Amino acid sequence: METVKMPVPDKVVIPMKQHMGRECTPTVKLTDLVKVGQIIGDTDAFIGAPIHSSVSGKVTKIDEIIGTDGNPIKAVEITTDKLQEIDESVKVPEVTDLQSFAAAIRASGLVGLGGAGFPTHVKLMPKNLDEVTTLLVNGAECEPYITADNRAMLEDTDDIVEGIKLVKKYMNLSTVIIGIEDNKPQAIAKLQAAVADIEGASVKALKAQYPQGGEKVLIYECTGKIVPEGKLPSDVGCVVMNVSSIAFVAKYMRTGMPLITKRLTVDGDAIAEPKNVEVAIGTSFSDVIDFCGGFKTEPKKIIMGGPMMGFAVPTINYPVLKNNNAILAFSAAKTAEAEKPETPCIRCARCVNACPFSLMPAAIEKAYKAGNVDALKALKVNLCMECGCCAYVCPAKRNLVSVNRLAKKMIVERSK
Ligand code: SF4
Ligand code: SF4
Known part of the structure; x- marks a missing residue:
């Protein structure tokens, strides 16, 4: 399913925490007029990332919503003017070394787009930088239903290549391995051809099985290294980035536009017209589902993310986040097996x-x-x-x- 761009909705609700680390504090007030790419929330914590407006319009509410973990988070509601005026802060960043590269990536608001939401600039500055040699690009999109990263590999191939070159250069890495499951032959062929002229870069076809895209599983499958308990990928000489994240690095360095949209898969037996869509961050699930033809049958369960690691959301008014790679909606018939009551363990192992x-x-x-x-x-x-x-x-x-x-x-x- 090729990616379709969804028009800007009437309203977005942008939570102040869409990443691992400290929640941001809103930097705008009620009734402020905001533009596309303007910072609307930030934190001074190293593990954290700023949050930008995905639309131009007026701040109409700053309130708490319930996050996927059940805890309240502040969120800024913006009623859009549909003009999509770009903020004057949106400029191509000046980058000369790793320090300025990491600072630019922090300013872009990039966090792991594969689902984890770990701030990317932190990964670029490991304490043992001299020992890190390998960039692992995660194209092993292994959860059922989700195809957004596969579309990124097919549609944003040049950006992925450019992003790889930038990370390799500024981190001074010798090796790049792009791990892709072998059920995506088109993506494998396209990236193999695209990275042929990058020294030390290769594509590794991985067996298509869940959870091949798990960070530690990917490191083991691509390098044979085991990340010990309590240690990080950098402790075994690796930095891992998702394909969509690495493509965004190139887009940001070319345009200066921070992370304000997200490509995600909308699927499940309750969705009338499953699609891969690119939407403004903060768009409600309800608007995205309407764009996909609405429900064809009554949904019993709506999941943000994949069926294995995603979170069931209590309301379809929940907003799309930076690390949201899917909205899945399933009927009662589809969820019946999973929702059977627990019975005692039979020690089957x-x-x-x-x-x-x-x-x-x-x-x-x-x-x-x-x-x-x-x-x-x-x-x-x-x-x-x-x-x-x-x-x-x-x-x-x-x-x-x-x-x-x-x-x-x-x-x-x-x-x-
Ligand atoms: S969720 Fe279950 S299968 Fe997966 S790592 Fe944890 S214990 Fe193992
Ligand atoms: S041993 Fe594990 S799989 Fe088997 S019944 Fe008990 S908890 Fe379930």
């Missing part, structure tokens, strides 16, 4: 066999229920990347991913 890190989810659940933090640490729950494979295969429908999330939180809280 399917969850262990399904886990890419050979964790023991049933034992983790037992330790969590007993409040046994030492056992949780020994069971290495912190390695869990919340991929959902264990819960997917569990015949007893145990809610293993949620338990793992809570178990990790318990470790943090007890250590305070």
Whole structure:
């Protein structure tokens, strides 16, 4: 499905936290007039990124909304004037070295567009820069239904190549590996041809299986290196960037326009006309779904992200975020199997066999229920990347991913 640009909606709601790290503080007030690309929220925290207006118009509300994690976040509502006037701050950045490159990327508001939302400028400045040699470009879009990154590889190939050259140059890297699943032969062929003249760059075709795009899984499959518990990709000499993120780097360096739109897949059996769409950040799910022909059947579940790692949203008025790569809507018939009630664990070990890190989810659940933090640490729950494979295969429908999330939180809280 080729990407279609959605017209600017009547209103956007832009949350002040769309990344890992500190929430931004609004830099605009009620009734302010704003333009496209203007900063409307920022933080002085290193792990954080500014937030820009995706439209021109008037600030009509600054209020709290409930985030996907259930916590309240501030959000700025802008009623659009449809003129899409560009703010005077939008300028091609001046970049001469890694320091100014990372500063420009921070100013662009770029965070990991594959879903994680980690601020990109932080990845560009690892403490052990001299030991980092390899850029891994993540084109392993492994969650079912989502094809937005595949479209990026086919439609934004030149930007991906330019982005690779920039990151390679400023980080002084010798090797680039683009990992793509082997069910995307067109993307593999196109990128192989496109990077042929970049020294040290290659495309690695990966087996199409979930969760091939998980950061640690990708590093292992592309380099054979294992990221130890509590360590970062840079500790094994790698920096990992998603294909859409790397394409954005090139676009920003060419135009100076910060991150204000997002390409995402709209799909699921309840959607009338599934599409890949590029939308203004802050557009409501409801407007995006209307653009895709509305619902053809009553939706039972609406998910932001993929069916494995995404979050069910309580309302279709939820806004599109920077790291939102899909909106999926499923009917009751489609969700019936997943929504069966939990039954007791039958010790079949399917969850262990399904886990890419050979964790023991049933034992983790037992330790969590007993409040046994030492056992949780020994069971290495912190390695869990919340991929959902264990819960997917569990015949007893145990809610293993949620338990793992809570178990990790318990470790943090007890250590305070
Ligand atoms: S897959 Fe489910 S039933 Fe089987 S051991 Fe794991 S938690 Fe228990
Ligand atoms: S969600 Fe389950 S399968 Fe995935 S890493 Fe965590 S324990 Fe393993």
